[in-house]
Amino acid sequence: MTFQEIKLYQTGTFVVGNRLLDPQQRSVQARTGRSNSLTSGHRACQGCGEALGARYVLDAAMRATDGRLVAVNSTGCLEVFSTPYPESSWQLPWLHSLFGNGPAVASGVAAALRASGRDDIRVIGQAGDGGTVDIGFGTLSGMFERNDDVLFVCYDNEGYMNTGVQRSGATPPGAATNTTKVLGHHPGNAFGQGKSVPLIAMAHEIPYVATATVAELRDLEHKVEKAMTFRGARYLHVFVPCPLGWGAASADTIKLARLAKETGIFPVFEAEGGQVTEVSRIRRQVPVEDYLRPQRRYAHLFGDNPRPDVVARIQAGADRNIARFGLLPEGDA
Amino acid sequence: MFAVRIHGRGGQGAVTAAELLSVAAFDEGLHAQAFPTFGSERTGAPVVSFCRIDTRPIRSHEPVAEPDALVVQDPTLLHQVDVFAGLKPDGFLVVNTSATLDQLGLAELVETLTPEHVVAVPATDIAREHLGRPLPNAPLLGALAALTGQVSLSSVTDAIRDRFPGQVGEGNAHAAEAAYEHVLTTMRRLTDA
Amino acid sequence: MRSQVEGSQAVARAVTLCRPQVVAAYPISPQTHIVESLSDRVRTGELADCEYLLVESEFGAMSACIGASAAGVRSYTATSSQGLLFMAEALFNASGLGLPVVMTVANRAIGAPINIWNDHSDTMAMRDCGWVQLFAESNQRAVDLHLQAFRLAESLSVPVMVCMDGFVLTHAVEEVDLPTQDEVDAFLPRFLPQQQLDPEEPVTIGAMVGPEAFTEVKYLMHAKQLAALDEIPVIAAEFRSRFGRDSGGLVRPYRLEDAETVVVALGSVLGTIEDVVDEMRELGVAIGALGITCFRPWPAAEVRDALHRAARVVVVERAFAVGAGGIVGQNVRDATRGLPLVVHDVVAGLGGRAVTRASLHRLLEDVVADRLDPARLHFLDLDIALVERELTRARGGRRPGPHAESMLREIGTVASGAYD
Numbered sequence: 041m042t043f044q045e046i047k048l049y050q051t052g053t054f055v056v057g058n059r060l061l062d063p064q065q066r067s068v069q070a071r072t073g074r075s076n077s078l079t080s081g082h083r084a085c086q087g088c089g090e091a092l093g094a095r096y097v098l099d100a101a102m103r104a105t106d107g108r109l110v111a112v113n114s115t116g117c118l119e120v121f122s123t124p125y126p127e128s129s130w131q132l133p134w135l136h137s138l139f140g141n142g143p144a145v146a147s148g149v150a151a152a153l154r155a156s157g158r159d160d161i162r163v164i165g166q167a168g169d170g171g172t173v174d175i176g177f178g179t180l181s182g183m184f185e186r187n188d189d190v191l192f193v194c195y196d197n198e199g200y201m202n203t204g205v206q207r208s209g210a211t212p213p214g215a216a217t218n219t220t221k222v223l224g225h226h227p228g229n230a231f232g233q234g235k236s237v238p239l240i241a242m243a244h245e246i247p248y249v250a251t252a253t254v255a256e257l258r259d260l261e262h263k264v265e266k267a268m269t270f271r272g273a274r275y276l277h278v279f280v281p282c283p284l285g286w287g288a289a290s291a292d293t294i295k296l297a298r299l300a301k302e303t304g305i306f307p308v309f310e311a312e313g314g315q316v317t318e319v320s321r322i323r324r325q326v327p328v329e330d331y332l333r334p335q336r337r338y339a340h341l342f343g344d345n346p347r348p349d350v351v352a353r354i355q356a357g358a359d360r361n362i363a364r365f366g367l368l369p370e371g372d373a
Numbered sequence: 374m375f376a377v378r379i380h381g382r383g384g385q386g387a388v389t390a391a392e393l394l395s396v397a398a399f400d401e402g403l404h405a406q407a408f409p410t411f412g413s414e415r416t417g418a419p420v421v422s423f424c425r426i427d428t429r430p431i432r433s434h435e436p437v438a439e440p441d442a443l444v445v446q447d448p449t450l451l452h453q454v455d456v457f458a459g460l461k462p463d464g465f466l467v468v469n470t471s472a473t474l475d476q477l478g479l480a481e482l483v484e485t486l487t488p489e490h491v492v493a494v495p496a497t498d499i500a501r502e503h504l505g506r507p508l509p510n511a512p513l514l515g516a517l518a519a520l521t522g523q524v525s526l527s528s529v530t531d532a533i534r535d536r537f538p539g540q541v542g543e544g545n546a547h548a549a550e551a552a553y554e555h556v557l558t559t560m561r562r563l564t565d566a
Numbered sequence: 567m568r569s570q571v572e573g574s575q576a577v578a579r580a581v582t583l584c585r586p587q588v589v590a591a592y593p594i595s596p597q598t599h600i601v602e603s604l605s606d607r608v609r610t611g612e613l614a615d616c617e618y619l620l621v622e623s624e625f626g627a628m629s630a631c632i633g634a635s636a637a638g639v640r641s642y643t644a645t646s647s648q649g650l651l652f653m654a655e656a657l658f659n660a661s662g663l664g665l666p667v668v669m670t671v672a673n674r675a676i677g678a679p680i681n682i683w684n685d686h687s688d689t690m691a692m693r694d695c696g697w698v699q700l701f702a703e704s705n706q707r708a709v710d711l712h713l714q715a716f717r718l719a720e721s722l723s724v725p726v727m728v729c730m731d732g733f734v735l736t737h738a739v740e741e742v743d744l745p746t747q748d749e750v751d752a753f754l755p756r757f758l759p760q761q762q763l764d765p766e767e768p769v770t771i772g773a774m775v776g777p778e779a780f781t782e783v784k785y786l787m788h789a790k791q792l793a794a795l796d797e798i799p800v801i802a803a804e805f806r807s808r809f810g811r812d813s814g815g816l817v818r819p820y821r822l823e824d825a826e827t828v829v830v831a832l833g834s835v836l837g838t839i840e841d842v843v844d845e846m847r848e849l850g851v852a853i854g855a856l857g858i859t860c861f862r863p864w865p866a867a868e869v870r871d872a873l874h875r876a877a878r879v880v881v882v883e884r885a886f887a888v889g890a891g892g893i894v895g896q897n898v899r900d901a902t903r904g905l906p907l908v909v910h911d912v913v914a915g916l917g918g919r920a921v922t923r924a925s926l927h928r929l930l931e932d933v934v935a936d937r938l939d940p941a942r943l944h945f946l947d948l949d950i951a952l953v954e955r956e957l958t959r960a961r962g963g964r965r966p967g968p969h970a971e972s973m974l975r976e977i978g979t980v981a982s983g984a985y986d
Contacts, residue, residue: 148633181621
């Protein structure tokens with residue numbers, strides 16, 4: 041099925057589609073036959089972006105593989121909220137080993153399936169940003185470099201939320217966490233050079249790399265389905281707001297994800313063989329302040345001692361993304 | 374038990390020499406064990422390897438401290454390593470050199486050994502002639518076989534041909550045969566004198 | 567077939583005959599020849615239907631084995647030293663998940679100071695990681711233990727490491743009787759996984775267990791290890807009947823009949839010890855040796871039984887617990903609790919220092935004459951004067967610098983490992 045963006049004109053938003061559409065164009069989640077791979081009853085927080093993202097990713101992957109799918113999960117929120125024995129929300133074969141080895145374990149599963157002539161069964165690896173960009177980075181790079189037949193999905197909520205909100209390599213500059221508190225002369229996370237694992241994945245020239253947010257779930261499903269048409273190492277980086285860690289309202293998860301894209305803070309794109317093939321343009325560019333203000337982790341930038349200088353640096357970063365990926369709406373570029 | 378210690382430099386094949394000797398002995402129905410002392414792998418670094426030959430199964434895995442025979446692949450080691458440590462008075466000594474042992478300054482040592490147990494072999498020259506490359510390994514094994522009689526020449530050349538099929542093996546085997554003859558001739562001269 | 571072959575090649579051949587389907591490899595000396603050889607064998611097709619994964623680290627190697635084993639195939643890797651420690655987290659995970667991975671450990675010292683030569687610090691550091699640990703004293707036994715390791719691992723669903731002394735065995739060319747494929751196929755049945763990632767029957771593997779049942783789950787691991795104490799002799803007996811060789815088992819007594827003094831050891835040093843025992847027996851000393859083949863699980867009953875008539879036990883071990891004492895010795899003392907015997911802990915052969923017959927003779931003569939203080943940890947061939955000179959020197963300066971450097975300067979040699 042070719043991907044068709046569906047616009048609900050009442051709200052002006054792109055959403056997951058509905059049952060008034062032709063069955064072929066309905067999203068996976070809109071189908072009664074969806075696999076419910078991560079089924080209800082788990083223990084995620086209200087408004088958890090990761091739970092939402094994982095549900096869409098896995099159901100789409102299950103549909104694409106006709107149910108022949110194995111999931112490997114690194115340690116983290118997703119692992120914890122979905123499983124304490126004897127309960128499990130997973131309705132597919134699922135293995136959790138360690139925090140830093142998800143990609144290598146997934147490689148091992150893929151190798152085993154290939155050796156036993158079952159490479160019709162596909163493998164998906166999942167981790168949060170800690171398990172992907174930090175502790176699991178070595179094994180992830182190895183999996184990319186060998187081009188093992190694994191789709192690895194990072195649910196990026198920009199910090200170590202499962203351990204109580206600490207800074208990770210994916211925590212953005214300026215953000216307060218429990219290891220980058222609003223103390224001293226430089227409140228919040230320091231400005232580094234950033235660590236874009238999607239770009240690093242592209243540098244491995246793997247067949248497919250994509251980013252997505254939970255604000256555009258139809259787009260997310262589409263990218264999963266597309267990823268499953270490739271053999272070899274694939275990487276999907278999904279932006280998933282964390283109400284707990286970000287100090288945001290549970291009802292704002294989708295809104296924040298959308299703002300991250302619309303500000304240029306989180307570029308949404310696809311790449312094949314190391315080359316960007318598609319970018320998801322901004323529809324109405326908004327200043328980063330609109331994205332930062334609803335989040336308590338940035339409250340120190342706007343309080344009694346406002347830091348317009350820090351906000352300006354964050355805006356400059358978003359502007360760089362916009363220029364680099366050509367994210368401005370058509371006609372504005 | 375007959376214990377051999379081989380001193381060489383990384384790249385000269387001391388480890389392979391010990392292994393080939395053990396294979397030659399094994400092929401004769403004896404029990405044998407060969408092993409190196411390894412440093413990090415570097416060309417030119419001093420290397421030592423060992424070979425034990427026995428009629429009974431060999432259990433020990435300690436290095437050979439008191440060798441029955443000593444092979445020196447590179448005479449420049451004489452100034453760097455105590456190659457003669459533990460050599461028994463009736464032990465055998467094979468030195469790769471185109472000079473004499475006197476010229477190497479070994480006269481004093483040689484006097485403590487049995488004269489017909491000591492031989493200088495221009496193994497590098499022999500290798501160059503038969504192999505086209507200065508690898509003294511095979512000729513030294515041929516020389517050791519001739520000097521000690523622990524293994525036959527044919528076992529040595531079989532082990533060489535088995536390990537290096539084709540021309541390389543042939544060249545090495547011929548070099549071993551030439552060195553074997555060289556030692557027999559030298560010994561004959563010694564007894565005739 | 568009997569052949570004169572390097573230990574690593576023999577082990578690679580044995581592993582090939584066991585038909586693993588995933589081999590994850592990462593180079594580290596002195597294990598490297600094994601995975602190099604397996605790479606050749608996969609490429610030539612001698613080892614068929616096998617995926618050879620060139621991973622980015624030992625942590626990745628063990629993790630890939632975990633994934634492969636959970637996906638239901640026979641999985642293998644090999645490592646040494648730092649590599650084993652780099653795997654540490656995954657080792658506990660493999661045993662906790664009950665995945666029957668088999669691994670060769672070419673035993674090597676742990677740095678710092680960096681040292682590539684043999685001792686048992688690596689596997690001893692991992693003794694409590696829930697893996698079965700079998701120690702080979704010769705390359706023949708290393709080969710035989712690999713066959714038995716796969717059988718044991720898969721019958722109990724526990725991971726097994728076969729420990730063989732790095733360089734001393736891995737690089738030694740010795741006579742080895744290699745079994746045929748038919749013999750191995752008859753001895754080692756197809757792998758039937760106890761749990762498997764299968765879309766037809768989805769299972770959740772590796773989820774969290776809280777205080778409600780963690781003790782019981784862990785106790786079950788312990789019970790499984792104890793079950794291995796029963797299973798190992800059964801497998802060894804079947805091995806003997808099929809291959810005509812005594813190999814494997816829990817412990818190996820040597821001339822213990824009337825031995826008043828017994829030397830306990832693991833690995834390749836046992837051959838040298840047996841030679842020394844024979845020489846001392848010639849002189850009329852009532853001495854014997856006890857080889858520990860299976861160190862984990864610890865065969866306490868068999869050790870106690872083997873030692874109960876002895877007056878003195880000398881545990882010669884190639885590792886120690888810094889600041890505490892002998893590791894194997896502690897276990898031996900535990901096994902012989904209440905028996906009227908003295909246990910001496912002797913640390914020997916660290917970082918590649920040869921354990922020689924001469925040194926063992928000196929040690930055992932001291933033991934037999936009751937000249938060795940059993941209350942103290944003894945270090946074979948320790949240059950205590952060198953240590954004391956260094957301590958004196960270090961007291962003198964404000965910043966004395968690295969001990970290791972000045973100690974090597976003091977003895978006037980280069981850390982090359984070349985024979986001296």
